[in-house]
Amino acid sequence: MKLDDDDFTLFGLPQRFALDAALLDQRWRALQAEVHPDRFVSEGTAAQRLAMQWAVRVNEAYRRLKNPLQRGAYLCELRGASIDAENNTAMPPAFLMQQMAWREALDEAADAAAVEALDAEVATEASAMVERLGALLDDAQDAPQAAQQVRALMFVQRFRDDIQRRLELLDA
Template identity: 45%
Template sequence: MAADDYFSLFGLRRQFAIDRDALESAWRLVAARVHPDRFATASAAEKRVAMQWAARANDGYRQLRDPLLRAKYLCESGGIDLQTETNTAMSPAFLMQQMEWREMLDDARDAKSADAFTALDTEIRDARAEMTRVLTDLIDVRGDLATAGEKVREWMFLDTFGRELARERPDH
């Protein structure tokens, strides 16, 4: 079994928009071929290789199944250094949007308003959906991985903020 990247491992086209059912089916086939139980009577070296392939298949499936991780993978494997630990630069419009969302969260928290939390949650879900559309265009249509990398950093904020919002909700 040879695979240069996760897309080729699963026999999928290298793109952001992905058929989740095709990914699921491909992962099941690969996982079945390298499952450690199939190598119960094999040599120690063969067992080790099977375990490595199983781990690779599971990691690939996890990364390609999640849209944010898939976008990060496509950018990074395409030569874009996302600098996620050191580069926090974002567009002024997105920075302003972050400030609005932070204020909305503060207001919802102060008011203990389930409706305000729900409205903010809806905005974040809508922003994620828009991010999916934007990244599909940037990666699959334009091939602009550099700009996609900037959007990935914005999406990482959305995910972090979404988790914070979920923790803060009084009904959770």
């Protein structure tokens, strides 16, 4: 293992979007057992510091691989397709129209039931988008299109966060 290995190599997994979550969890526990700083207490400060770096690296990689949106973005980056969400906000017109319709529906939602129904609709679309992201990365090997899909999913995630805030206000 090297600190600069990519996350997939670190966990001994193929560079694919689709992954076995149970295997990822198993590999994470094994790596944590191997690099946990408590194992190096008797080896001095330098060994403990290095173990801490390893533990942090393993945890960061685990979080990135566990989250489909982060995993997709990471694979795009590994394949040379920068997400660049801060500078590249171009989206297909149909996607933008859908976003506007959802925003209007959220603004017009009169009660928690209406907001929850909207959330269910958006969650269903988000799941379909994650599936398309997986197909773009694993089947089509189209990293530039996958990067656009990641950016779209980031928009959807922010909107779902807005929905949750609205539900919290309605519950208060």
